[in-house]
Amino acid sequence: MMFASTAAYLASGFKPKVIVIGSGPAGTTIARKLGAAGIPVTVIEAGSDEWTEESQDFYRGSVVGDPYFDLDISRLRFLGGSSNHWAGWCRVMDAHDFQPKAWAPDTGWPIGRQDIEPFLNEVHDILDLPPFLPDVPMTEDLRWVQLIKSPAVRFGEKFRGELEKSPNIAVVLNTYVTHLTGDGRKVTGAQLWSDGKDQGAITADFYVPCAGGLENSRLLLWSNELSNGAVVPHAEALGCYWMEHPQFEGGNIILSNYDEFAVDATNEAFFSPSPKAMEERQILNFGVRLIETPYDGAKQLIADLACTAPDTAEWFAGMLDLNLRCAAKLYVGWEQAPVATNRIVLSLLDRDHAGVPRIELHWQKSELERRTLAEGLRVFGEAFAERDFGRLRIADWIVNGEDYPTDQELAGHHHMGGTRMADDIRKGIVDRNMKVHGMDNLYVGGSSVFATSGQCNPTTTLTALAARLGDHLSRVIGA
Amino acid sequence: MSPLPRPEIRLVDWLNPKTSISRRRFMASLATVSAAALLTRTMQPTRRDEFVEVNGWILKRSDLA
Numbered sequence: 001m002m003f004a005s006t007a008a009y010l011a012s013g014f015k016p017k018v019i020v021i022g023s024g025p026a027g028t029t030i031a032r033k034l035g036a037a038g039i040p041v042t043v044i045e046a047g048s049d050e051w052t053e054e055s056q057d058f059y060r061g062s063v064v065g066d067p068y069f070d071l072d073i074s075r076l077r078f079l080g081g082s083s084n085h086w087a088g089w090c091r092v093m094d095a096h097d098f099q100p101k102a103w104a105p106d107t108g109w110p111i112g113r114q115d116i117e118p119f120l121n122e123v124h125d126i127l128d129l130p131p132f133l134p135d136v137p138m139t140e141d142l143r144w145v146q147l148i149k150s151p152a153v154r155f156g157e158k159f160r161g162e163l164e165k166s167p168n169i170a171v172v173l174n175t176y177v178t179h180l181t182g183d184g185r186k187v188t189g190a191q192l193w194s195d196g197k198d199q200g201a202i203t204a205d206f207y208v209p210c211a212g213g214l215e216n217s218r219l220l221l222w223s224n225e226l227s228n229g230a231v232v233p234h235a236e237a238l239g240c241y242w243m244e245h246p247q248f249e250g251g252n253i254i255l256s257n258y259d260e261f262a263v264d265a266t267n268e269a270f271f272s273p274s275p276k277a278m279e280e281r282q283i284l285n286f287g288v289r290l291i292e293t294p295y296d297g298a299k300q301l302i303a304d305l306a307c308t309a310p311d312t313a314e315w316f317a318g319m320l321d322l323n324l325r326c327a328a329k330l331y332v333g334w335e336q337a338p339v340a341t342n343r344i345v346l347s348l349l350d351r352d353h354a355g356v357p358r359i360e361l362h363w364q365k366s367e368l369e370r371r372t373l374a375e376g377l378r379v380f381g382e383a384f385a386e387r388d389f390g391r392l393r394i395a396d397w398i399v400n401g402e403d404y405p406t407d408q409e410l411a412g413h414h415h416m417g418g419t420r421m422a423d424d425i426r427k428g429i430v431d432r433n434m435k436v437h438g439m440d441n442l443y444v445g446g447s448s449v450f451a452t453s454g455q456c457n458p459t460t461t462l463t464a465l466a467a468r469l470g471d472h473l474s475r476v477i478g479a
Numbered sequence: 480m481s482p483l484p485r486p487e488i489r490l491v492d493w494l495n496p497k498t499s500i501s502r503r504r505f506m507a508s509l510a511t512v513s514a515a516a517l518l519t520r521t522m523q524p525t526r527r528d529e530f531v532e533v534n535g536w537i538l539k540r541s542d543l544a
Contacts, residue, residue, distance in 0.1 A: 251535065308536050382527060385539050393534075395535070
């Protein structure tokens, strides 16, 4: 069922067992799992079924620290959520991404990759993915890794028909959950706002915010402020450990040829370090994206190399004569260290039209990440030299220790953390089942539960986690 | 040191993407690289002995032989 307004939904008399807040990849996946299990679920979507300027305005906020995107363009507030502008790149976080790293504080998840693997077949169907291919070691330190460029499922489009037909699922558009109420053990209601006014509260047995990697924290922070801590009783880490995937152009490489590793349909290839390399260099995970450059780019690089190593340049010049596609730009994206001071707080100055404080995002890249960028490129360059695949030149700004460029992509629009998963209530908000510590009926879905970010795009992993949570809730409710 | 051969084109010519060059001319251009450039490079050790970092290039030590 789908309702275009709060009033239409309230008039229907539908009684949900579960209220899911948000209709993006996490919310839709959880609702579909519950609906399929015969459990009545209401999905509250703040926007309509298409983009509107008015709805996006609720996402405005401010950023303190490193340059970052405007918060209202970095996510979307309508049916299907941010899947509506998702690029579709897919990879599941590696097993070692879930493990603690002794050289990086506050890393490690309470679950492992094996806990989400049973749900990956479902994820393939949800995201229309081909099978994953295993990593291919290039050297002891570097692996070729697959990043699937999928058709980019728009959840609102793909699943709208199913949601409309389901007797167990009610999707309510144009309805904003401004806050949850609670008593310190349970959430007691979800307060609704639409058509410019308060619409009262709705209730259910369970509540699952899936409003995105920024908005989940905002909702819970505001709920906690209004309820004097009765929605998230252990809130030390609430909004904290927020993470992104910074990404910058890292240099250029001359390649002897492209036959030594698989490239995708757009002549791109991706590489990541081995766990051994990360440990030896004391760095975090990273991904190098290799993109072919035009012929003249190769000539320029060889000219530069000639000033350093003429014999090698001559050898490459010979290769250039045989194979014109022999140079590439390198982009590096990396895992961001989980740092408590990278956090979402509620603005003291600015509120949205419903009176909810806007987000003030505090975000800064750390020294560990700078080392990950530079050492990661060295790992990559040494591996390619060792195998004689090519020679890498690291960008001057990295070699010289200059500031990050401000005219590049900056990051991946990947919003992670804020309600992270941890056994320690001082370090996280949800437990291994994504239930808020100390609360009986409040769960969180989406990438805000990520304890660490890994290096890959988050949608595949968050969808798997959502399928896992849907499965868990179905069993809890069915018991 | 024997004198360098006279280049058929200048380095800046073959850097121009519109310039069509032969392998022979390309090699001749490379040969014009000043030996001084080799003396001013800053070589930095890497974690592994078989590699060096020079002007941002990650090279095998044998590349510089």
